[in-house]
Structure formats: C-alpha cells, structure tokens
Amino acid sequence: MTIAEANFSLSEAEMDAFRKDGYLGPFDLCSEAEMADLRPGLEQVLERDAPDHGTRVHNRHLDSSSVYELSTRRPIVERMQSLYGPDLLLWRTNFFVKEPGAKEIPWHQDHNYWPLEPPIISSAWIAIDEATVENSCVQIIPGSHRKTLPHIKATDDMVFAEMGDPDYIDTSQLVNLEMKAGQFVLFNERTVHHSEPNRSQKRRIGLAVRVIMPIVKVLQWDAPEHALVQIAGEDRLQFNRTTQPPV
Numbered sequence: 219m220t221i222a223e224a225n226f227s228l229s230e231a232e233m234d235a236f237r238k239d240g241y242l243g244p245f246d247l248c249s250e251a252e253m254a255d256l257r258p259g260l261e262q263v264l265e266r267d268a269p270d271h272g273t274r275v276h277n278r279h280l281d282s283s284s285v286y287e288l289s290t291r292r293p294i295v296e297r298m299q300s301l302y303g304p305d306l307l308l309w310r311t312n313f314f315v316k317e318p319g320a321k322e323i324p325w326h327q328d329h330n331y332w333p334l335e336p337p338i339i340s341s342a343w344i345a346i347d348e349a350t351v352e353n354s355c356v357q358i359i360p361g362s363h364r365k366t367l368p369h370i371k372a373t374d375d376m377v378f379a380e381m382g383d384p385d386y387i388d389t390s391q392l393v394n395l396e397m398k399a400g401q402f403v404l405f406n407e408r409t410v411h412h413s414e415p416n417r418s419q420k421r422r423i424g425l426a427v428r429v430i431m432p433i434v435k436v437l438q439w440d441a442p443e444h445a446l447v448q449i450a451g452e453d454r455l456q457f458n459r460t461t462q463p464p465v
C-alpha cells in the first residue's frame with residue numbers, strides 16, 4: 219500500500235499514548251527520496267521574502283503552494299482529526315533552520331508565546347532534513363503537557379526571548395525525536411520541548427505545522443499572518459478570519 223492509500227486514523231492505543239505522553243510518532247509523511255526531491259523547492263522558498271508578511275521562516279504556507287501542500291497532507295490531517303475532531307484550521311507554519319553552530323532553542327511550552335484563547339493547538343513537526351542527536355533533533359519530555367510551566371526571561375545563549383523556568387523542568391526522561399527526512403511527530407501546546415545547539419556540521423531544517431479547531435480564537439485575527447486556512451470539515455463559529463490557500 220502506498221502512503222496515499224493508507225488510512226491514518228489513530229487507534230485507541232495511539233490516542234491513549236498521546237493523552238499520556240503529549241506526543242506521538244514518528245510517522246511517515248513521505249519517503250526520504252520524495253523529501254530529497256521536494257527539498258530544493260523548499261530551500262528556494264526560504265531564500266525569498268514572503269510577499270506580504272514578516273519573515274522568511276514563518277507562515278510560508280500562505281504564499282507557497284509547496285509548503286501548503288506538504289503541511290496539509292492526509293497523514294497529518296487525518297491523525298489530527300482523530301485527536302481534535304473533524305473541523306481543523308491551519309493557523310501557522312514555522313521553519314526551524316538550524317545551521318551548524320545554531321544556538322539552543324530553550325525548553326518551553328508553545329502556548330506561552332501565542333495569542334490563542336483557549337490556547338489549544340496541535341503541532342506536526344516535519345523533518346525536512348534528517349534530524350538526529352548529532353544535528354540537534356527536537357527533544358521532548360513525555361507527560362510534561364499535563365502541567366503549565368512558568369516561563370522566565372531567557373539567557374543570551376538561547377534563540378527565544380523567554381524560556382521555561384529550569385527549576386520546574388526534569389529532563390531525566392527526555393526523548394530524542396530522531397527522524398528520517400520525510401517523517402513527522404505530533405505534539406500539543408504544553409508538551410515541553412527544546413533543541414540543543416547544533417554542534418555538528420550538518421544543517422537541520424524542520425517545519426512545524428500548527429493547527430487549531432474553530433472554538434479557538436486567534437486574538438490578533440486581523441494581522442496579515444493570522445489568516446487561517448480551513449483544512450478539514452467546516453467552521454460554524456467563524457471566530458477567526460480565513461483565507462484561501464496559495465495556488
């Protein structure tokens with residue numbers, strides 16, 4: 219069976235694992251060979267400015283059909299539907315480009331940074347390059363999504379301005395999310411994660427796809443980068459502003 223023909227609904231055991239651990243995967247989104255074909259196009263997207271919004275690394279699904287297509291493939295969307303129901307809106311995409319020497323991304327919970335109410339999101343983190351311990355794969359703390367972590371000002375050696383308070387983080391059970399290019403994992407808004415500095419000579423690019431349900435309000439709904447694309451089901455609430463995907 220090809221990836222396109224498979225059924226991606228999650229089993230009860232997988233849903234229980236997500237409830238317990240706050241993450242699931244890795245799963246195959248495409249083969250390594252297909253990702254090798256797609257990668258030059260994605261690299262080109264990262265080399266040009268987005269037409270009407272912020273930076274090169276954020277929300278490129280709004281102007282690049284290849285980023286949109288990859289972000290909304292059935293292996294991601296159908297698994298998210300198992301967890302969050304039939305109606306889904308694509309809110310953001312974020313490339314995490316870690317060149318050799320890139321700094322640490324601090325331990326954090328995503329909800330801390332985002333203008334969402336209620337702050338519920340599902341993330342799919344796609345390995346555009348192979349992600350290993352050597353080139354600073356994402357690391358995650360299973361079960362950490364069950365508490366809210368205080369965040370404090372980050373130290374200068376971190377990529378973000380705020381980080382989870384180290385006094386509340388126990389990394390003894392961390393899991394390395396090593397992935398082949400073309401694989402992805404799912405995690406939620408409170409799953410504590412980070413990545414080490416990239417101490418290797420190998421670049422590591424990931425693409426995080428952030429999806430919400432219609433009940434979630436994007437508080438800055440009128441900013442250009444906060445237009446949502448409906449990727450499954452329907453949106454009976456219309457709390458947010460929607461847009462069409464790029465062609």
Ligand SMILES: O=C(O)CCC(=O)C(=O)O
Nearest residue numbers: 314323328356413424426
């Ligand atoms: O790719 C990374 O190193 C960090 C990813 C991350 O923080 C996220 O997807 O929320």
